[in-house]
Amino acid sequence: MNIESLQMFCLVLDEGSISQAARLSYVSQPAVTRQIHQLENDYGALLFDRTDGAMKVTEAGKALYPFAKAIVRDYRNSKEAVKQAVGDYNKNLVVGASFTIGEYLLPSLLGRFKKKWPELNVTLMIKNTPGILEDLTNDVIDMALVEGLVDKQAFLVEKFADDDLILVCAPNHEWGDEVQIEDIVDEQMIWREADSGTRQIVKNSLEQFHILEKIESYMELGSTQAIKSAVSAGLGIAILPRIAVAAELRVGLLREVTITDMKIIRNLWLVRKNQRFHKNSVTQFLDFIRI
Structure with missing residues (x-):
């Protein structure tokens, strides 16, 4: 068993299909299926029922899900803690933005931010609002700047402009x-x-x-x-x-x-996950954008 298989299991269950999980992970559907089969072999139980052309989670899959989510979350937190201890972690900042913000507002904003913090490595990822929020959920980015509707119960959301x-x-x-x-x-x-x-x-x-x-x-x-x-x-x-x-x-x-x-x-939103560990680079950008 490995963390990647547990992550993929959770993603399949969250998205409701192997094809969607494959698309979000940028892998093939057979690759996702292999990871699910590996988990089923490790646990000695079917996690999904594939009869009648539909895929439904089994009772065993339902029992595994909360533990898998907790393991994946703890693994990510442990990686963040180690990276912070090493130091390189705080030198990188990955910002996700919806198209309008990313193409018309952020270039000059990030330019001014880099002048103030030239030692930081800043990456900007641009997608539509649902895609950026998916990346935030999956820890692909550190924060999101979007103009669309955001579920304020799922994230930390604040207006920045x-x-x-x-x-x-x-x-x-x-x-x-x-x-x-x-x-x-x-x-x-x-x-x-x-x-x-x-x-x-x-x-x-x-x-x-x-x-x-x-x-x-x-x-x-x-x-x-x-x-x-x-x-x-x-x-x-x-x-x-x-x-x-x-x-x-x-x-x-x-x-x-x-x-x-x-x-x-319309309000422009700064969106973050409620995490235990926070990068120094994230704090620096938050202080910069709130001025």
Whole structure:
């Protein structure tokens, strides 16, 4: 038996499928299956029932799960304690960020942080909000900076900044400087992907005005940069973070239009796990970003 097999067992149970566990671990499904079979051989019991084409955890698997979680957690804590004792542990900082924050806010922020602490090795990982929170759960990153919705019961969550979401259109669009909320129904809305934190916030705001269900013409693109290019080319309109379109507004590639009686302000969240041991580099970054 090894820790990796226990970690994989817990991940399969948490995610509900071998395929999802394999995807999150960047390994093949047969590799996950081999680790599960190894555990079953070690314990002499089936941990999952694979009959009828479905995979269900057995009573033996249910009994093992809390012990496996505790072993994995203690192993991670022991590694952190040893690394802190050695000293190299505190020289590394891995920050995870959702796309908008990672691409438009953090580069300059981390640049200033590195000038203050040049001895630290800083790594930035960028994904959508659910992906970053998965990495935080699995200890791939030290902290997360996201703009989407976060389960405050599962993590330590604090606001570190805010940003407003604004309506933008092409420079030659027929709109003036201000429109009514109903006017956007007749336009093609350009969205980010379905699990984007920004998209969820915009949708929640439009639902309050009973407009969301009236928007029939839309396009979905996988990045903010692609959306900005499409809007600038006159392919539609979009509601995007101000920090993401500041440069385009400044040079006239996009134009901001005010929506009467509607303003979308979103919080930007700093998210951490509640851990026993904390890196000095994490504390240094927290003190820096809170100033």
